[in-house]
Amino acid sequence: MTVEHLDARTAEALIVDMRPREDLLANARREAAMRGLHSFPIFDVDCHIIETMRLKEIVPYISNEAIRDRYETVPESAALNLPSAYGDKDVAGRIYRDEHVPGTRGVPRVEDLLNDMGTMGINHACIFPTPMLALGEHPEVEVEVALGQAYNRWLVDHYLTENPRLRAMLYLPFNDPKAALREVVELGDKPGVVGFLVTSVRRTPVYHNAFMPVYAALEERGLPIGFHGGVNWTKSSASNQLNRFLTVHALDFPLYNLIHLFNIIINGLPERFPRLKWLFYEAGLAWLAFAAMRLDHEYMMRPSEAPQLKRKPSEYLREMYFGTQPMEYPSKMEHLEMLFDIVNGPSQFLYASDYPHWDFDLPSKIYDLPFLNEAEKRQVLGKNAYTLFNLPYDEISASLSGTTATEVN
Amino acid sequence: MDPREYTVCPITEFPEGSRLLVRVGDEEVGIFNVGGQIVAYKNRCAHQGGPVCRGRILGRWVEDLNSAKEVIGGHHSSDMDLVCPWHGWEYDLLTGKNIADPSISLKAVDVVVRDGVIYVRAESATRTPEVVPAHE
Ligand code: FES
Numbered sequence: 273m274t275v276e277h278l279d280a281r282t283a284e285a286l287i288v289d290m291r292p293r294e295d296l297l298a299n300a301r302r303e304a305a306m307r308g309l310h311s312f313p314i315f316d317v318d319c320h321i322i323e324t325m326r327l328k329e330i331v332p333y334i335s336n337e338a339i340r341d342r343y344e345t346v347p348e349s350a351a352l353n354l355p356s357a358y359g360d361k362d363v364a365g366r367i368y369r370d371e372h373v374p375g376t377r378g379v380p381r382v383e384d385l386l387n388d389m390g391t392m393g394i395n396h397a398c399i400f401p402t403p404m405l406a407l408g409e410h411p412e413v414e415v416e417v418a419l420g421q422a423y424n425r426w427l428v429d430h431y432l433t434e435n436p437r438l439r440a441m442l443y444l445p446f447n448d449p450k451a452a453l454r455e456v457v458e459l460g461d462k463p464g465v466v467g468f469l470v471t472s473v474r475r476t477p478v479y480h481n482a483f484m485p486v487y488a489a490l491e492e493r494g495l496p497i498g499f500h501g502g503v504n505w506t507k508s509s510a511s512n513q514l515n516r517f518l519t520v521h522a523l524d525f526p527l528y529n530l531i532h533l534f535n536i537i538i539n540g541l542p543e544r545f546p547r548l549k550w551l552f553y554e555a556g557l558a559w560l561a562f563a564a565m566r567l568d569h570e571y572m573m574r575p576s577e578a579p580q581l582k583r584k585p586s587e588y589l590r591e592m593y594f595g596t597q598p599m600e601y602p603s604k605m606e607h608l609e610m611l612f613d614i615v616n617g618p619s620q621f622l623y624a625s626d627y628p629h630w631d632f633d634l635p636s637k638i639y640d641l642p643f644l645n646e647a648e649k650r651q652v653l654g655k656n657a658y659t660l661f662n663l664p665y666d667e668i669s670a671s672l673s674g675t676t677a678t679e680v681n
Numbered sequence: 682m683d684p685r686e687y688t689v690c691p692i693t694e695f696p697e698g699s700r701l702l703v704r705v706g707d708e709e710v711g712i713f714n715v716g717g718q719i720v721a722y723k724n725r726c727a728h729q730g731g732p733v734c735r736g737r738i739l740g741r742w743v744e745d746l747n748s749a750k751e752v753i754g755g756h757h758s759s760d761m762d763l764v765c766p767w768h769g770w771e772y773d774l775l776t777g778k779n780i781a782d783p784s785i786s787l788k789a790v791d792v793v794v795r796d797g798v799i800y801v802r803a804e805s806a807t808r809t810p811e812v813v814p815a816h817e
Contacts, residue, residue, distance in 0.1 A: 295732070295735075299730045299732050300730070303730045366764040367769040368764075630769065631768055632768070634730070
């Protein structure tokens, strides 16, 4: 047996807490390299920046003077005026990524985000805010509009224009339909804008007549509309009976997506806007089995309450798109396979990381699914999203074939 | 392939509660002194391959009930858990078993203490890394 001597001091230098930031994702780089994930295009439809760390840059974009006045002197105070997505994400400090890492909230620096994406094998990513995901509940609609508009313009200038690997679905200030329409008209053709996002936890229902011009404008421009799940622990009478973030997180993300999905389908919006693409983020996949079966069951008994429908609800659902994260791990893989079947997963699921949040998913999670063939894996990991967002998949694919992990960053 | 043996350090430099992360061959290995017992695991979480051996080590959280089965508080027990920094999967540090599903384990690495020195065994550095599927 060969005995190699490892200098104890060298080993000491590798003590976990002393290690630099890059090492946190060293395993992700390896996972990607082993699977050759750098050799085909991967699109991450959902990752997060932490916009409130850059409020100094965002506040000057606020066009409403009265609201800009509130935050101009101390821009950071805008963060304190956001509704809260309260909850201990880090499990009493257990999910701890040391002081070199931006923790589990969001990546503040563009360079770091691009670097981390490359490490995981991700070519393009759609970025979302973090604290502003709760903006839809702001009691002052003018503040939602002002901050949402400022965030959108700041994002276009500071992220999208200069970084072709980053895309965004911009914030729709959905409590003010006219303002929402203005965002689509003014920003829909800006570089990197691939659609618009409704933060799921909010007050205004999606079937309101006032939204029809917004849907029409999106449909006309070929821009999808997305709904990003969230939690509402403090204000919902259902969720505030729960006493653990575990249960709130398990329930609320699918719950608010379900509410919008139910309203969209049963009010016939896919019939009214047949070319508009609907996307749902961050609720995992298991809720979709419930949605499909439950809606079909109710519809059979009460079709007159959904007179615009020409097909069963689940058939509309099978044409919508769903971010995969956080993809559940049932103990029997067949159960997950069944979910892919129920919702037409290979063509409708879009890989989403949610990086760097505490429940992020690596591309390997999709790549290792034993019931998908290679073509289906590549569809879910990239092709479906590139196609949905009108990006040249084949061209990007050709430029990558043969690329190795070390060439990416 | 023959495993190689790597010297880590004298046991005297590795008292109870110590942890080292070392590279042996192609693997990163976390070595821990848990109440005087030396254990070692590959630095790859069974969930998505995260750097589990960098994670926080905490006494397992236990809820305290009184005789009427009311919850009256909680405390950290003396069973030590290792928490993966990526998504919080927790493992019993001594056995490597996942605390939520004991059928899932960290990959143990052979570790021996001989003549007061800690050694770990790992395969040669030249082997090709194998794909470890995330769903194990
Ligand atoms: S990789 Fe360790 S908890 Fe997910």
